[in-house]
Amino acid sequence: QVQLVESGGGLVQAGGSLRLSCAASRRVLIDYITGWFRQAPGKEREFVAAIRRTSNKTYYGDSVKGRFTISRDNAENTVALQMNGLKPDDTALYYCAMTYSNLFASTEHYPYWGPGTQVTVSP
Numbered sequence: 001q002v003q004l005v006e007s008g009g010g011l012v013q014a015g016g017s018l019r020l021s022c023a024a025s026r027r028v029l030i031d032y033i034t035g036w037f038r039q040a041p042g043k044e045r046e047f048v049a050a051i052r053r054t055s056n057k058t059y060y061g062d063s064v065k066g067r068f069t070i071s072r073d074n075a076e077n078t079v080a081l082q083m084n085g086l087k088p089d090d091t092a093l094y095y096c097a098m099t100y101s102n103l104f105a106s107t108e109h110y111p112y113w114g115p116g117t118q119v120t121v122s123p
Helices: none
Strands: 004-007 010-013 018-024 033-039 046-052 058-060 068-073 078-083 092-099 117-122
Touching: 004 092, 018 033, 018 092, 018 117, 033 068, 033 078, 046 068, 046 078, 058 068
Parallel strands: 010 117
Antiparallel strands: 004 018, 018 078, 033 046, 033 092, 046 058, 068 078, 092 117
């Protein structure tokens, strides 16, 4: 069992930046993927980005490519999501999740989830 906790959300103006962090309760030595998802009110949960533990290979959703960057700090056992050029459409509850599956863009393949952190982007 792994517990995940997100931090770093907040209120920012359009064009601004935020850095989210996801901390895991323990180290997992086999390969896995850490993903970020977001959910706005009335919408489905959307894939944002993911990173593989062993290779650091990254994956991004189309709506955030070129603006968001996912990275891993193995020493701190954390995964960060740097968000630049934020838009009002980026407003959502952002979740960190973990999976041993290769199907990184699908929510149903992630058994471990954090409680989420709110990101609000004002016009």
